[in-house]
Amino acid sequence: MPIDAAKALAAEPRSGEIAWSVKDVQLYHLGIGAGIPATDPDELRYTLESRLHVLPSFATVAGAGSPGVISGLSMPGVEVDLARVLHGGQSLEIHRPLPVEGTATATSRIAAVYDKGKAAVLVMRTEVADAEGPLWTNDAQIFVRGEGGWGGDRGPSARLEPTTGEPDKAVERPIREDQALLYRLSGDRNPLHADPEFAKVAGFERPILHGLCTYGITLKAVVDTLLAGDVSRVRGYATRFAGVVYPGETLRIRMWRGDGGIRVAVSAVERDDAPVLADTIVQHS
Numbered sequence: 001m002p003i004d005a006a007k008a009l010a011a012e013p014r015s016g017e018i019a020w021s022v023k024d025v026q027l028y029h030l031g032i033g034a035g036i037p038a039t040d041p042d043e044l045r046y047t048l049e050s051r052l053h054v055l056p057s058f059a060t061v062a063g064a065g066s067p068g069v070i071s072g073l074s075m076p077g078v079e080v081d082l083a084r085v086l087h088g089g090q091s092l093e094i095h096r097p098l099p100v101e102g103t104a105t106a107t108s109r110i111a112a113v114y115d116k117g118k119a120a121v122l123v124m125r126t127e128v129a130d131a132e133g134p135l136w137t138n139d140a141q142i143f144v145r146g147e148g149g150w151g152g153d154r155g156p157s158a159r160l161e162p163t164t165g166e167p168d169k170a171v172e173r174p175i176r177e178d179q180a181l182l183y184r185l186s187g188d189r190n191p192l193h194a195d196p197e198f199a200k201v202a203g204f205e206r207p208i209l210h211g212l213c214t215y216g217i218t219l220k221a222v223v224d225t226l227l228a229g230d231v232s233r234v235r236g237y238a239t240r241f242a243g244v245v246y247p248g249e250t251l252r253i254r255m256w257r258g259d260g261g262i263r264v265a266v267s268a269v270e271r272d273d274a275p276v277l278a279d280t281i282v283q284h285s
Contacts, residue, residue, distance in 0.1 A: 003120050003147050005113035007077030013109040014075075018063020018128070021101045022049050024186070028058050031183035032216035033173060042229055046220075054098040055223065056234045057216040059128070059136045060090065061186040062098070063106060075110050078122065080144050084202075087211045088121055088143030089158060089279075091238035095134040097231065104130040111139065114155030120147040121155060141240075158240050160279045163263050167254035169225050172269060173217055175209060177248045183213040209245040214276055218266050221253045222282050226262055236283035242275040243268070251276065260284065 026047055029035070032055075034046035045051050111125035122142040128135045141158075176182070180193040188210055191198040199207045219237055227233045245251065250269040255262050262284065266277035 002079045003113065003122070003144065004077035005115075005150075005152055008075055008110040008113055008122070009077075011076040011110065013107050015105055015107040017103060018106045019103040020058075020062045022052060024062070025052060025054050025058055025100055028061055028186045028216070029055065031179070031186050032057075032213055032220055033176070033179070034220065042224065045229065049100075052100045053231050054100055055216065055220055055231055056092065056094045056098060056136070056237065057212070057219045058098060059092055059094070059138055060140075060212050060215070061188065062128070063104070075124075078110070080147060084145045084147070086143040086145070087140065087241055089141035089238070089240040090212065090215055091139045091141075091236070093137040093236045094234055095136060096132075098135065099130075102130055104128050104135055112155060113152065115148045115150055115152030116143075116154060117148045118146065120144045120152075158238075158279050160263070160281065163256050163265065165256070167265075168257045169255045171221050171225060171253050173221060173251045173253060175217075175245060175247055175249050175251060179213060179247050180207060180209050183210050188212065204244065206246060209247055211241040214241075214245050214251065214266065215239060217251060218253055218264060218277060218280070219282065222255060222262055222264060226255055226257065227284060233284045234282060235285060237281070239264075239277045239280040242278035245276055 029046040035043050037043060045053050106126055106128045108124060108126040110122055112123040114121040122144065124140045124142060126138045184193055192202055193207050193210050196206055223229060223231055223234065245268055252267045252269050252273060254265045260283060262282045264277065264280040264282060266280065267273035267275055
């Protein structure tokens with residue numbers, strides 16, 4: 001079996017120093033569609049160094065760029081074909097606002113291995129702290145097709161109760177044709193998002209947008225519309241990647257306010273609102 005769950009869970013955590021700059025933050029923000037209109041004061045908070053704040057989802061690319069997916073595949077006990085791998089979900093806990101530049105220590109390990117029958121799910125946990133203490137905890141759920149069925153733990157369900165009623169806010173966000181090419185400059189260079197031939201081998205008609213790009217676009221929409229543009233209010237953010245996005249499509253982002261959290265559903269407009277992000281919640285102060 002290419003995945004040895006016991007070996008993966010027993011492996012020593014990997015630690016290393018990461019660093020990021022103002023330029024890295026600005027590039028990430030541009031990669032998720034910030035800066036339109038370019039002179040809008042609200043957008044300048046994402047693009048102009050003198051006003052810069054950091055969208056918390058930047059944590060998924062800070063320092064190394066790879067969001068735990070690629071690094072998780074190199075852990076002991078894990079040997080799988082990259083073409084059979086999908087990013088199944090992502091959760092992020094923010095311990096304090098992210099600085100616009102900094103250095104920190106990132107410690108990563110396989111926190112769980114689940115047997116979903118036709119697939120395996122690895123949970124790659126990364127905890128990041130700087131000299132002042134913890135900054136964030138990042139969990140990437142790595143979905144490996146064809147690697148389940150060994151009789152292991154299925155794991156908890158990530159499904160939330162369905163939302164009811166009309167959303168409190170709904171917005172649309174167009175995806176540029178070159179969005180994936182721009183986003184991948186923040187570090188995730190999986191050829192699935194750029195190489196048409198690789199995408200076909202993986203079962204897609206053409207390269208798809210990074211799930212974490214959609215993740216960032218969605219968080220920005222929530223912050224800008226329901227959190228008064230205040231990134232420091234975000235405490236946590238979790239989603240399940242329910243479907244793909246192709247560059248050039250339009251995202252429909254629907255939001256429902258709740259006690260301490262905002263439920264979100266994201267779909268692809270041009271494909272009859274095909275689900276893209278599901279079981280999504282932004283926890284906030």
